[in-house]
Amino acid sequence: MNRLSDLDPIPPEERTWGGIDYWAYWCSDMLAPPLASTVSSVMALGFTARETIPIVFFGFAICSVAITLTGKMGATYNVSFPVIVRSVFGMYGSIPAICIRAFVAAMWAAILTVQASNYLQRCIEAIWPSFITFPNHLPESAGIDSAGLLCFFLYWFLQTGLAIMPISKLRVLFWVKAIIVPPTFLALFIWAVVVTKGGGPLIKGKVELTSTYMNTIYSALSGLNAVMGLFSSLAVNMPDFGRFSKDKMAGNQQFLALPIIGTLGALTPIFVTDAHSYLWGDFEWYMPSVIAKFDSRAAKFFVSASFLLATIANQIAADTYPFANDFSGMLPEYLNIFRANIIISIFCVISIPWQIIKNASGLLAFLSGYSCLMGPLAGTMICDYYLVKKSKLDVDQLYTDHGIYWYNRGWNWRAHVSFVVGFAPLLPGFAKSIKPTLDIGSAWKIYTFAWIFGFFLSLATHFVISTWISVPTDALIERAVYPPQKGEIDVPVLEGEDASTKESYMAREKDLAELA
Template identity: 35%
Template structure:
């Protein structure tokens, strides 16, 4: 067999969703057929436990305490924030369970085909940057792991200029973490769920062990005796600002939860599980961060609280504990980078160029861009830029609101799954743009812009506008939703309001028929089975042929 390079084009399915419009779909963007839905209740729970365990969750309380509130109030704010955001996550995730399409496709129903690019580009920017920054967190954990095994590694002479924000051994650890992460970027979401399950077991054990250490080694530290240092209106704005900040950290997943829920094989009712689960999990993990960081300050007589868990682990004398503690943080960074960043970025990039990018190529492109961004330098020198990235929720709140109320209120939960892939369909709106969504988005974001500018550059005087920014997510989602619903009722897009939903399952079954639960003409990826009643094909026999086919699947 003659060797051939992988095609620049990705596989375009011969499906009713793709006919005549390869510009708008590919195999990975098509609705997930029933036989490829592998995520059950256990997978969904493991995914969220995995996603919650990361350095950011550990540090949630630190920012709240820093503005003058106590640890009790910080945990209360975290619980309330996730109670609020869990409803948005559940309702937007339900759309993916029903229609089994990703966020970029579902966004066409409310934004129009070209208008959806506003939501897609807003989301992909955030995903790529946070992927890069999580790589630095993972590299820092790997550095401590190697130092625990080989202490002289930490004393390797540094040959990188100080202004770059990274040392020679830090760069080596970053590269090692990146290499370890690479195979997971090539996995299909159905397979990567096993990573989430492993992380949801291993990392909580390690973090609970740290909590036990905190309470057995000290009395907990001074932080548990501190009281609020602000009062009156300053207290109120500190409370609301902190609430918005915590919500903002997970505003992304409130927008694109369908990217993962589309693989669900269980009833849509299971999405409501997030409402009690998320506040409990995130609050408990944040409490671990408070207790362990405070105990470390008391035990090692530090002037300030070490909120970075890597710093806490580095203080331990026992090298085995150092290794396993750092391993838990590296695994935490790996899991959250896949679940919250690379897969989300891949879906968005894929929607921008479906003829050239599939879900694997999208993840690899995201990883490549992360190197170009030199994230270690961003973390070392661009505090104002990180403030901007954290404040990005002012854009995501309006996007979530539009999609939420469009599906549940305006469209009455009735989408046409075929029309979502046909650019001249009922979701064409005005030249591919739903102007109602654009107007509502601008109205929702505008009040927060002065405060956002001030957060990036303190020399910009925002006046009272800083308060609108402090609660920007609430202002955005409320204002945008009200304007969008008002415009949709006053100037309705009647062609989009259909009598009954057109679900992908009925399309697959009516077009292809079903054999043993597998739609005819639909291959299960990597199975070697197709529409031949489950009999394996001869294609791909032989080691070299399998290698070539594997490269095709990866790229």
């Protein structure tokens, strides 16, 4: 298997993330506009704020378990998702799994580029109010006006410059966001509480159910699924960030960080939307539209700048960087992370994302519902790593053709069958999410908790196949082989050995020769 340095295990000197860095990361990733969209989708099902908050908490709590488990894979072997997934699906069989994640990341990156440019536009309007009346030379069919297009390209240059930086150096960006954005969220929350005198209709009232085929139980499950879906992709590719951990325990902080930050962060969009209804008479979840109505130019600028920072950090962490990892993992002989970031930046323009937002409601429904793909994928990965292989991998073999992870011509059919079994029952509901008029009978009930259903069904299926029906004996090893640790010579390390001495190195070479 051809390899480039971007896919190699992270060297010890670059493993700099500690527990506190994960709290900063989740402040960066969580406190962003997609959280408001998720909360709105839950409340649109008919729940008050008091009913929504527990759903948000439990949704993030469940998701945090999967994220912590997959992140620990990367922290243990210091490799990214495209590499670790080879041990699950096979050297070639991993490509479809990588494609699923890469496609969704690319589409969301393009869409977030448009949304972030709207915050940049609000910043410019706050500094130069005349920009509000910037002349438009584009037809209505373009789906964007001249001012919006200008801001789109200004933001595009900004995010491209940051995206091509090494992720290990972007820790500073996540820390800056963790310092600036939470106070902004808190200030907006306090403002909303004050202007509504403790809460308006959204806080104290009841919203009618928008879905005619759901009762309260299935609405709650659907809301729970929407919350888990927000970071369902990270439940798969968290090794991309976990590999930078100082030790394999550092990422355990995510188990607490995710539900705590997410639940507290959800209060702000709820109360701000409530304040918008109280002041202007309608519910508005899209923050650029809310900010546009602020009278204070200073407030408009600082809030917009803060949300701009939140969006760009979220876009890099959840979309552009995972795409670059995934794409370079599929074509390592041609691409590295830098080149893949250039590709996704170009895609953000040529995909004409403002038209996607305007017209492609079906595609947006697909992107919102892709958690039904991520659930089975995460379940298969976690089962294979923890239950089948007992967390024991050979890091060298992850880069070796015809090695222990070759399975059957590069494909591990067990993992693919497990994924299909977990996804197939969700397919009717998935189709209905794209085409709401489709009649699927009662099959929609399963889709309301798609991520949980797919996760556990794939996990159980893979466990049964791989431990009882067809055990992948060649891929099961007694002693794990790790990448070099700090202060050790540059050779893989067998579990329980110290490679910093010549004696242990020679013993390891002898063991490997005997295995060969």
